[in-house]
Amino acid sequence: MDSHPEQITLRPKDFFCTYDIEVLTEMQVAAVDVKSKIAVFKDGFKMEYNKLLIATGNTPKTLSCKGKEMENVFNIRTPEDANRVVKLATSKNVVIVGASFLGMEVAAYLAERAHSVSLVELEHVPFKKFFGERVGRAVMKMFENNRVKFYMQTEVSELREQEGKLKEVVLKSGKVLRADVCVVGIGKGCSSCCLSLGAAPLSWQEERPQDQLPGPWNTGHRSCNFWLSP
Structure with missing residues (x-):
């Protein structure tokens, strides 16, 4: 509990440079258009994607x-x-x-x-x-x-x-x-529920029906499964 952040960092900064991984810090995704495959940031910036993985972690109760x-x-x-x-x-x-x-x-x-x-x-x-x-x-x-x-x-x-x-x-x-x-x-709750996915509301279920849009995927500790309601 008395460790400094740099002592417990999983990967050093040069790791991301070596593998061409761009890290955007102090930025927050506010919404995702799953049909157009566009992530909309809180400041209005938009980014297109091919695949989307949501791994936002948890919010403590x-x-x-x-x-x-x-x-x-x-x-x-x-x-x-x-x-x-x-x-x-x-x-x-x-x-x-x-x-x-x-x-x-x-x-x-x-x-x-x-x-x-x-x-x-x-x-x-x-x-x-x-x-x-x-x-x-x-x-x-x-x-x-x-x-x-x-x-x-x-x-x-x-x-x-x-x-x-x-x-x-x-x-x-x-x-x-x-x-x-x-x-x-x-305990903790899933943090990804704060995202707005397109115009459709967010539904939480145990399994994803086959007729729904493929992706996005959610992973991480205590991740939640979700899809767009019809």
């Missing part, structure tokens, strides 16, 4: 409770986010919402750096959906032995502040946790 916009409440999306969490959490009280891979990784990293680490989760053991209850309990026990406190089968009802900064996390169980930093890892 946020808390819906009071105080969710408060300072020191984080959805970690970038190396800079992670760096800031480490800086603010050192020797402080940290509450992590969600015993997902992200939440557990953050808890593991901060266990020896923060004053306290509390983890809030709706399920009764971590990772049950992925590895089963037995493995989940074993992982949970290992974390507890390393100073991580679990609050299971509950969720956050309110974030309280003092002088504009996070001070407490209130759970629906009634428990109040001291918190200087809160990291939220409660």
